[in-house]
Amino acid sequence: MTFTIVAPTRRHVASVLAIGEARRLLLHPAMLVGWALLAVVIFIGLISGNPVTTFGTITTGAVANPGVFCILAAHMLVTRDARAGTSDMTDVAPATRRQRGLALLIAAWAPALVALAINLAAHTMFLLTDSYVQAPGPAHIVQAPVAVLGGTLLGIMLGVWAPARVTPIVAMTALISFCLVLDGGSGGRALFSPAQSWADWGPGNGEQWYALIPGHPGAHVAYLLGLCAMAAAATWFRLSARHRAVSVALGTVAIAIAAVGGWAQLP
């Protein structure tokens, strides 16, 4: 019998763990549904011949799919060990709850990066097929992946604070309702929605290109990043009793970024 002595090291536990968690997050059944729906949305954008739809595919396509599904998938990832009865084994492992939480916060970037890659690929296709009247700028392209990051971080935060199974469903419903209410608003209120298309449908009801909604896309991305950082700070506050001051400071900065970004995005 061959025995392999494995020298334990505390370094890099979170990063090694994050790789596995990122893979599990990307391939979670809820996420696979989201990725499939995103592919359908992009295909529709490609064949529709409608520049309003095409523009909206880039700015909001990934927000709904897989962005909303990220909440469910991330929540299930966080609560997985407790649901499976693995907690007693994981809790006595040398890797701390904080390291596991950090791994999840790192893994949360994976769906956002994949969404960014898909968005860039779709954008390239739309450029090559001359589908735009007005091409989206960098902030337009980045905002949906940032919203995906926000959905994942929100799911992680909810999993840490409210592990009940119903929580992500309630959150997804609330978020969709929130977006719908804001979309129906006026005076720039709609810009506070994470699903902002920027393409104005105009009097022709989207049959032809009309204009971009007034506002500042870069500041909108900053606003979304502020919300992401708020979720991360709330998660870290719960996981790391030793670093509560850091969490509070990060949360304060996050609120400030969200507030300034939210104000600056307005026309």
Add this chain to the structure above:
Amino acid sequence: MTTIDARDVVHTYGRVRALDGLNLVTDVGVTGLLGPNGAGKTTLLRALATVSSPNSGHVRILGHDPADIDGRLAIRRTLGYLPQDAGFPRGFSAFEAIDYLAILKEHIRASARHDEVRRVLALVGLQDVSTKKVRTLSGGMRRRLALAQTLLGHPDLLVLDEPTVGLDPEQRIRFREIISEAGVGRTVVLSTHQTEDVAALCSHVVVMDHGRSVFAGTVPELVAQARDRVWVDDQRDDRANAVYRLGDGSYHHIGDPPAGVQLVKPTIEDAYLLLAGPGSDASAVV
């Protein structure tokens, strides 16, 4: 060095004193905990595995204080723990489940970690199902999978809560082989209701009842507790602590024998029932 030194340990759940001034000292070798349901075995093992902290008492494990953060980490780095109700995410493969726990046990380098995962899966005889999802494994296979994760990294201390539950006789023999190998040069503490497992495996045995240790010693010393207190008779004598009918129609009695009865050689089960069974010496004290 004494591996576990626990003195006057008290652990309460509300008004229930699950551990009521328990004392336990163990060294290298296999120690078996016997006791009825509710005796406090699982509470004790959870405390030894640093899952929970007792309300009071002195506990040292491998020379470390589990109440101290650094001490707890030092214990966890050399601990293998099998909980009573161990489960794994159903969507994980057997390999993935052990690999996940190996990362949490700070096995960082992928190639060495994967070798280690394959080693422990082979030890419990699951190498051929390593790619199968946990949800497709039988209950016995899942129990062996849970046992496999305790063996990661050759821990100095193994804490096993009812490890043989759900195992068929062949698997139990395999388990005994694994544990007896693991018990060479390191400490194994296991709880079980199977007295034959204790007789086969343990160099040291502790009988618990009502949160206390009512016996601590070797298996022969435990069996000796029942010497001259086990008899067989054609008539049932309800004054005995425990009575059961044998296949030949006679009755097996454990307790204080009346004069003139046929005494028989006691087993570890007789001794256990005498100490912690219904109408036992311990329950009479309590």
